[in-house]
Amino acid sequence: MIINILALNTFKEIMRDKILYSLIVFSVILMGISIALSDLSFGEKSRITLNFGLTAIHISSVILSIFIGSSLVLKELKNRTIMTLLTRPLSRSTFILGKFVGLLMVIISLLLGLSLILFGIMTVMSVPVTMSFFIAIYGIILEAAVLTSLTLFFSSLSKVFLAISFSIGVFFVGHWIESFNYFVNKGHLAHFKFISDNLFYVVPNLERFNWRSDVIYNNLVDSNIILSASLYSAVLCAFLLTLSFFIFTKKDLA
Amino acid sequence: MYLIDIILGETCLSVLKISDLHKTYKTSFYKKNKKVLNGLSFSVPEGTVTGFLGGNGAGKTTAIKCILDLCIPDSGEILFFDKKKISLAVKEKIGFLPERPYFYNYLTGLEFLKFYGKLSKMSNQNIIIKSTSLLKKLDLYHYKDQLLGSYSKGMLQKIGIAQALIHDPDLLILDEPMSGLDPDGRHYISEIIKDTAKKGKSIFFSSHLLDDVEKISQNLVILKESKLLYEGQTEELLKTYQSGYELHYSLNSEKHILKLKELSLMQSKIEELIKKGAIIFEFKAVRPSLEEVFVNMALNTQQTHSKHIVNK
Numbered sequence: 001m002i003i004n005i006l007a008l009n010t011f012k013e014i015m016r017d018k019i020l021y022s023l024i025v026f027s028v029i030l031m032g033i034s035i036a037l038s039d040l041s042f043g044e045k046s047r048i049t050l051n052f053g054l055t056a057i058h059i060s061s062v063i064l065s066i067f068i069g070s071s072l073v074l075k076e077l078k079n080r081t082i083m084t085l086l087t088r089p090l091s092r093s094t095f096i097l098g099k100f101v102g103l104l105m106v107i108i109s110l111l112l113g114l115s116l117i118l119f120g121i122m123t124v125m126s127v128p129v130t131m132s133f134f135i136a137i138y139g140i141i142l143e144a145a146v147l148t149s150l151t152l153f154f155s156s157l158s159k160v161f162l163a164i165s166f167s168i169g170v171f172f173v174g175h176w177i178e179s180f181n182y183f184v185n186k187g188h189l190a191h192f193k194f195i196s197d198n199l200f201y202v203v204p205n206l207e208r209f210n211w212r213s214d215v216i217y218n219n220l221v222d223s224n225i226i227l228s229a230s231l232y233s234a235v236l237c238a239f240l241l242t243l244s245f246f247i248f249t250k251k252d253l254a
Numbered sequence: 255m256y257l258i259d260i261i262l263g264e265t266c267l268s269v270l271k272i273s274d275l276h277k278t279y280k281t282s283f284y285k286k287n288k289k290v291l292n293g294l295s296f297s298v299p300e301g302t303v304t305g306f307l308g309g310n311g312a313g314k315t316t317a318i319k320c321i322l323d324l325c326i327p328d329s330g331e332i333l334f335f336d337k338k339k340i341s342l343a344v345k346e347k348i349g350f351l352p353e354r355p356y357f358y359n360y361l362t363g364l365e366f367l368k369f370y371g372k373l374s375k376m377s378n379q380n381i382i383i384k385s386t387s388l389l390k391k392l393d394l395y396h397y398k399d400q401l402l403g404s405y406s407k408g409m410l411q412k413i414g415i416a417q418a419l420i421h422d423p424d425l426l427i428l429d430e431p432m433s434g435l436d437p438d439g440r441h442y443i444s445e446i447i448k449d450t451a452k453k454g455k456s457i458f459f460s461s462h463l464l465d466d467v468e469k470i471s472q473n474l475v476i477l478k479e480s481k482l483l484y485e486g487q488t489e490e491l492l493k494t495y496q497s498g499y500e501l502h503y504s505l506n507s508e509k510h511i512l513k514l515k516e517l518s519l520m521q522s523k524i525e526e527l528i529k530k531g532a533i534i535f536e537f538k539a540v541r542p543s544l545e546e547v548f549v550n551m552a553l554n555t556q557q558t559h560s561k562h563i564v565n566k
């Protein structure tokens with residue numbers, strides 16, 4: 001109940017923020033470019049449109065999780081609005097959870113909106129919309145949840161700028177782990193074996209949520225893979241949010 | 255702490271009881287840690303207005319933050335109502351206005367009150383009734399649909415009071431509610447404090463000016479350099495540290511001001527003046543400033559002037 005109220009207020013907060021609209025404009029421009037490019041290349045039309053469209057959606061959700069997530073809690077501390085909020089009957093962990101759910105709601109709404117636009121573009125260009133398209137969007141949501149809780153965790157430890165930097169770092173490493181491991185296991189980088197074996201414990205493997213190329217090649221992702229990725233995302237979120245609660249509960253506010 | 259009971263001559267419950275509170279701020283690696291509260295103990299009796307006095311930097315805001323669980327004290331005990339630690343149930347019965355309040359600039363005045371009302375588990379209907387009456391009472395009704403980002407400092411202070419009162423709390427805690435306001439604003443806030451007290455609520459509010467506090471609070475808690483300097487009735491303190499009396503009169507169409515320390519001496523002087531045909535147009539007790547009280551207290555502490563002056 002309290003979570004709802006907090007999440008709805010966070011939703012309102014972000015919806016009234018200018019960043020969101022710049023982001024929407026950015027994504028729409030990226031999709032526009034994809035149409036322009038696809039006109040130049042015969043036969044590859046659907047591939048380019050989908051590729052650009054899904055990338056635009058993915059980047060928007062990542063930017064939203066990291067850039068808004070990093071300041072959601074710290075802004076309340078800086079402006080001292082947290083002082084009256086936390087004297088209401090709610091706990092500090094409820095407060096963090098409300099921010100998390102609220103931002104995730106915004107991200108999901110944004111993804112739905114952008115998907116609808118991409119959907120329209122695809123229909124106009126008579127590219128078929130398949131089930132794998134929705135699966136790819138679902139994967140983007142799972143990743144956004146992980147990135148949001150990660151950024152909230154970093155922001156409970158440090159300043160906005162550092163939280164953004166750390167999250168972006170984890171984002172890149174998290175997408176690169178799989179190829180790194182691939183190369184190591186192929187024997188090209190054998191002396192990095194120790195690192196590659198243990199990196200999974202430190203940095204989440206974000207490629208597990210990447211089903212975007214499956215849309216392009218029209219593969220239907222196995223439901224077991226989707227299920228285990230969902231579980232992976234849920235466990236990571238629970239772990240990171242619990243850590244944030246723990247740190248935040250022992251903090252002096254302002 | 256049974257001092258309050260002794261002073262008031264009756265047993266009374268405290269809505270807030272603080273014992274041996276310590277707080278150190280950890281600054282940076284190279285600087286020394288800063289001890290801001292050093293064994294602070296006091297209590298706020300039920301149904302009274304208690305002023306929390308201290309110069310700038312004395313540690314009032316820090317104490318209030320510890321009380322409200324916004325800061326984690328090093329040690330000490332803070333109990334509310336019937337000896338309860340802070341909890342969601344306790345927080346339901348507390349209203350708080352922070353120092354220099356600033357609120358969500360993306361919400362309108364009315365949305366803000368609704369948000370806080372809902373968090374305090376009020377029904378929608380109740381929220382509408384209470385927020386409308388508060389907004390009207392505080393002269394903010396006209397601005398209820400404007401974003402808080404466009405509110406002036408005084409308006410923010412008022413909407414801050416409204417959020418602190420909307421759920422009808424039993425204990426109202428205000429941090430420097432009058433500072434930065436014009437005389438009208440100050441008057442306004444004192445009226446609200448008095449009104450709230452009339453409803454049987456307890457109020458604890460901080461200020462760095464004795465002037466703001468003495469007229470409306472029965473009790474005083476005075477803090478100096480992270481320690482308790484005085485806890486007790488306002489009257490008692492003012493009587494002890496009264497700087498004297500002032501008489502404004504005119505004699506032979508010339509204006510004079512007479513300042514005397516003793517009331518009996520002043521009275522005989524007045525009789526004398528009236529016989530001479532002087533016109534008396536003002537007579538008042540001169541209240542000491544907080545500074546004067548501090549100075550006098552420092553002089554008096556060696557003699558342990560009265561039993562309720564605590565100085566550790």
Ligand SMILES: Nc1ncnc2c1ncn2[C@@H]1O[C@H](COP(=O)(O)OP(=O)(O)O)[C@@H](O)[C@H]1O
Pocket residue numbers: 254279280281288290308309310311312313314315316317
């Ligand atoms: N977050 C903080 N970190 C370090 N020192 C602080 C912090 N907040 C307050 N202080 C210091 O603690 C002392 C008491 O401050 P405060 O409680 O705000 O006093 P008051 O409200 O009585 O003016 C001041 O010297 C202030 O500089």
Ligand SMILES: [Mg+2]
Pocket residue numbers: 314315316353429430
């Ligand atoms: Mg202060």
